[in-house]
Amino acid sequence: MTEADLDPAALEVCDFDPADYLGRESSQIHLLRDAAESGNAHYLATAIGAVARARGLSRLARETGIKRQTLNKSFGPQGNPTLETLMTVLPALGLEIDFRLKPPAQREELAEA
Structure with a gap:
């Protein structure tokens, strides 16, 4: 490898x-679970956006009444969708939120923090 090979402009x-x-769908769910488990809100928003694009952003915009541009912004890399937007978009994508209790040891760690 030469220095020319390492030139970012090239x-x-x-x-x-x-x-x-x-x-x-299995790939979509794997991505969404990974994003949710990461605890990174921007990663989760971006993952939901990727699933929305994979399933058809124009169709989602029509079904939800949310402009495509708003969906792109809300579920982009710096996105921060409102709870109302999430509660509209997730069912339209055939998704739901599932709340579960963490194992007791993990809950104790949170209480001590």
């Missing part, structure tokens, strides 16, 4: 959209 970069690789 690199070719292509657009990457994870939605292009989320054709199977």
